[in-house]
Amino acid sequence: MKRMLHTTSVLLFILALLLASPHAVLADEGDGGHQLEMEVNGYHVTLENQDDWVKGENTIVVTLADSIGMPLSKADVEILVTPKLDEHAEVETDSHSAEQQHDSMPGMDMGEPAEEIAVPISMLESDEHGMYMVETHLESSGEHEVHVMFHVNGEMLQADFIVEIPGINSKTVVLWSFVTINVALITSAGIMKKQPITVKGGK
Amino acid sequence: MATELKPQNKSIFAGGNLLQIKSIDRLMRSKWFPGIIQWPTLLVFMVIMFQLLLGPESAHDNLGTALTWVLWWPLIPIIFLFLGRFWCAICPFATINDLVQKFVGNNRPVPRFLKKYGIWIIDAFFILITWSDHVWGVVENPFGSGVLMLTLTTGVIASGSFFERRTFCRHICFLGGLSGNYARTGMLALRGTPEICATCTVASCYKGTEKAPGCPLFEFPKTMTSNANCVICADCIKNCPNDSIQLTMRPPTKELWFIRKPKMEEAFLSAVIMGIVFVQNVTMLEVWDEMLKWLEQAVGTTNYAITFSITFAISIIIPVALLGITSWIAGKFNKASLVENFARFGYAIIALDVAGHIAHNLFHLLAEGKSIFYTALALFGQEFHGASPALVNMETIQLLQYGLIVLGLVGSLYTAYRIAKNNQPNGKIWGTFVPFAVLIVVLTVMNVYLFMLPMAMRM
Numbered sequence: 001m002k003r004m005l006h007t008t009s010v011l012l013f014i015l016a017l018l019l020a021s022p023h024a025v026l027a028d029e030g031d032g033g034h035q036l037e038m039e040v041n042g043y044h045v046t047l048e049n050q051d052d053w054v055k056g057e058n059t060i061v062v063t064l065a066d067s068i069g070m071p072l073s074k075a076d077v078e079i080l081v082t083p084k085l086d087e088h089a090e091v092e093t094d095s096h097s098a099e100q101q102h103d104s105m106p107g108m109d110m111g112e113p114a115e116e117i118a119v120p121i122s123m124l125e126s127d128e129h130g131m132y133m134v135e136t137h138l139e140s141s142g143e144h145e146v147h148v149m150f151h152v153n154g155e156m157l158q159a160d161f162i163v164e165i166p167g168i169n170s171k172t173v174v175l176w177s178f179v180t181i182n183v184a185l186i187t188s189a190g191i192m193k194k195q196p197i198t199v200k201g202g203k
Numbered sequence: 204m205a206t207e208l209k210p211q212n213k214s215i216f217a218g219g220n221l222l223q224i225k226s227i228d229r230l231m232r233s234k235w236f237p238g239i240i241q242w243p244t245l246l247v248f249m250v251i252m253f254q255l256l257l258g259p260e261s262a263h264d265n266l267g268t269a270l271t272w273v274l275w276w277p278l279i280p281i282i283f284l285f286l287g288r289f290w291c292a293i294c295p296f297a298t299i300n301d302l303v304q305k306f307v308g309n310n311r312p313v314p315r316f317l318k319k320y321g322i323w324i325i326d327a328f329f330i331l332i333t334w335s336d337h338v339w340g341v342v343e344n345p346f347g348s349g350v351l352m353l354t355l356t357t358g359v360i361a362s363g364s365f366f367e368r369r370t371f372c373r374h375i376c377f378l379g380g381l382s383g384n385y386a387r388t389g390m391l392a393l394r395g396t397p398e399i400c401a402t403c404t405v406a407s408c409y410k411g412t413e414k415a416p417g418c419p420l421f422e423f424p425k426t427m428t429s430n431a432n433c434v435i436c437a438d439c440i441k442n443c444p445n446d447s448i449q450l451t452m453r454p455p456t457k458e459l460w461f462i463r464k465p466k467m468e469e470a471f472l473s474a475v476i477m478g479i480v481f482v483q484n485v486t487m488l489e490v491w492d493e494m495l496k497w498l499e500q501a502v503g504t505t506n507y508a509i510t511f512s513i514t515f516a517i518s519i520i521i522p523v524a525l526l527g528i529t530s531w532i533a534g535k536f537n538k539a540s541l542v543e544n545f546a547r548f549g550y551a552i553i554a555l556d557v558a559g560h561i562a563h564n565l566f567h568l569l570a571e572g573k574s575i576f577y578t579a580l581a582l583f584g585q586e587f588h589g590a591s592p593a594l595v596n597m598e599t600i601q602l603l604q605y606g607l608i609v610l611g612l613v614g615s616l617y618t619a620y621r622i623a624k625n626n627q628p629n630g631k632i633w634g635t636f637v638p639f640a641v642l643i644v645v646l647t648v649m650n651v652y653l654f655m656l657p658m659a660m661r662m
Contacts, residue, residue: 171256174353178356182356185357185360186307192309193308
């Protein structure tokens with residue numbers, strides 16, 4: 001019975017971990033960035049990173065094709081990358097929360113303060129037709145919204161993606177610090193432990 | 204060995220032993236209790252930790268945030284009211300403490316300074332954690348909440364590694380201090396039967412037996428007069444060779460009427476909690492922004508840590524100062540010192556604390572309750588953008604909040620009356636009671652006023 005309970009608990013825990021995994025798209029899989037695709041008014045838009053998405057310098061690549069798969073060349077393509085904002089940010093009325101959002105989600109660094117960076121940047125077409133590139137600096141990790149805007153026949157179309165920038169951030173440092181401290185505590189206690197004392201607390 | 208005296212059979216509604224009911228008795232004596240609840244709780248806790256630390260960064264999308272701050276935190280004072288400190292018996296931190304202790308525990312005695320200043324340390328931690336929540340945004344930031352949990356985990360691992368029993372829970376845990384105070388209003392009491400315990404010399408309840416360990420919180424049911432440090436883990440029920448332990452129901456707040464040795468630090472904590480309920484309410488109000496702007500102009504800085512610290516200090520000082528002034532005024536009638544009155548009557552406002560705490564968090568539970576389902580279903584790819592998280596409408600919530608505050612008012616007033624009566628056997632009850640009654644009414648009005656104003660959400 002006890003063994004069954006333990007086994008069930010372990011299985012449930014593994015299941016729970018699988019279910020609880022972050023559902024945002026992690027863009028650091030495989031060689032180079034994981035490709036994200038979308039159809040907009042019959043046009044096929046592909047977003048990827050030349051390398052991995054990282055906090056820092058990124059080379060973003062957008063590929064455009066029409067409904068029959070022909071590359072869309074010489075288009076006017078712009079891109080806007082912004083940290084994903086909490087949809088309920090507006091209901092948080094205290095300035096403290098607003099201040100925190102600024103702290104934790106600063107925008108792309110294009111030489112402007114966070115409030116003024118929401119300006120799309122133009123992408124240049126590479127040698128390959130239908131492929132547009134731009135280098136940009138992402139200042140923070142976490143979920144980002146990537147808006148790809150392109151003009152076709154005088155009409156502006158937009159494809160919106162969400163990518164997660166993993167980055168080596170303070171979270172990793174914090175987590176490993178806790179792991180180290182706790183392992184050190186348990187190890188020290190194990191070493192210092194003398195002969196077992198008779199029943200006195202603990203379970 | 205003790206005599207064969209057995210607890211009297213009375214109706215459970217007249218203070219009779221709940222262990223007379225066979226199913227409850229069997230549950231309490233079962234080797235699976237409280238493990239059957241403790242282990243699933245630990246499992247859920249691990250999922251919460253995983254979500255907080257590695258899940259979505261937005262509190263709105265994080266199941267860990269929803270389960271911790273929208274479900275658990277509002278439910279916890281309600282659990283204290285009905286089941287005393289039972290939560291502490293199944294608390295995942297306590298389970299981690301026990302696990303670590305089992306394998307590497309050195310079981311050293313509790314350091315003397317912790318025994319001496321434990322509750323003051325808890326008071327300080329409670330204030331510090333509440334302050335840091337506002338300054339660093341622990342609740343609104345899943346990772347911040349995760350770090351708070353990791354800090355507590357490190358605390359229990361350190362405690363379980365080196366010190367005996369649940370030293371952390373008894374002497375350090377800020378929630379333990381809060382729950383200790385709240386559990387005094389609780390409707391469940393565990394005690395030894397005096398006639399049986401009087402003849403007992405084995406003290407298995409404290410020392411432990413092969414059936415179960417000794418009391419994890421260092422309590423001795425033979426002399427126990429309070430439920431502040433009883434987690435109803437039932438170890439003493441299993442261990443007692445004389446079936447002396449009784450589990451009874453009692454009217455809410457009853458324990459507060461007969462505090463034998465009132466402690467200044469516990470009375471201080473009850474006033475601090477009132478201040479913290481104020482500050483929690485104030486910072487959620489839609490007028491908070493305007494208040495903050497005014498404060499920023501007054502002190503000449505926009506640094507939130509400074510402006511909030513000032514607000515926080517004022518909010519805490521108000522109830523402490525009011526209790527101090529009232530104690531001084533009452534001293535004119537009952538000839539007791541300010542400190543004596545403060546320590547004695549500080550317990551009277553615990554009922555209002557509990558009511559204020561529940562009422563405040565009722566807003567989160569009922570106005571944001573559906574976010575628990577939304578964030579849970581999001582794990583399976585189901586999105587509910589734009590859906591209301593409210594379980595009931597705001598009018599209903601406010602009505603319930605006022606109702607709770609009125610119950611808290613009645614509980615506090617009656618407690619103050621009973622304390623006055625028990626400590627003034629020679630009359631002068633009203634001279635002592637009236638100043639405290641006025642204080643309780645003032646605190647109630649402040650609470651009601653804050654609940655009347657529109658609030659912002661957590662999720």
